[in-house]
Amino acid sequence: EAQVTQNPRYLITVTGKKLTVTCSQNMNHEYMSWYRQDPGLGLRQIYYSMNVEVTDKGDVPEGYKVSRKEKRNFPLILESPSPNQTSLYFCASSLSNIKPYGYTFGSGTRLTVV
């Protein structure tokens, strides 16, 4: 089944403890992206990747890191999480960002930083 898999689904952590949210797609998609969703603000892009080893900042990149060493994986890294990073996170992928292809979203990761 074609899908984007995010893990974990739920995570509660403490301020300053490094964490990684994984994202993997099995569709050979070139484009991958991370979003966060907050009440009243909607979905906002954190980082995106147009292909292996090509990543760039979205609208709200502060406090986050990403890497794209393989086509299928695009992990989101929080080196020193803070409470303002409590949010619902989504990974998404698309075949390419050069033409209009649809997006496939992961199931989401609900992160709470205390």
Add this chain to the structure above:
Amino acid sequence: KNEVEQSPQNLTAQEGEFITINCSYSVGISALHWLQQHPGGGIVSLFMLSSGKKKHGRLIATINIQEKHSSLHITASHPRDSAVYICAVENYGGSQGNLIFGKGTKLSVKP
């Protein structure tokens, strides 16, 4: 002013009613997406449009590029249609293809 505006923010309907959700945008776009988010969080892509009209089952999406407006219609609504519907616009080809999202329309269909 937000680049993507949806209306209404909240919508309650009785089962069987015809529903319309509107999306207006102020930027140039290459494509417009309609997404569905059920309680519990997952996001599903319903439609991608760059012109005209698309239909899938009881859902119909239209776009008017000149007026920068799109509508999502649900015919014969059902309680399982209860979800948040999100409009997102995309400008690709030279840029990163970033999606700009509306804040969503929360639909509740009562039996």
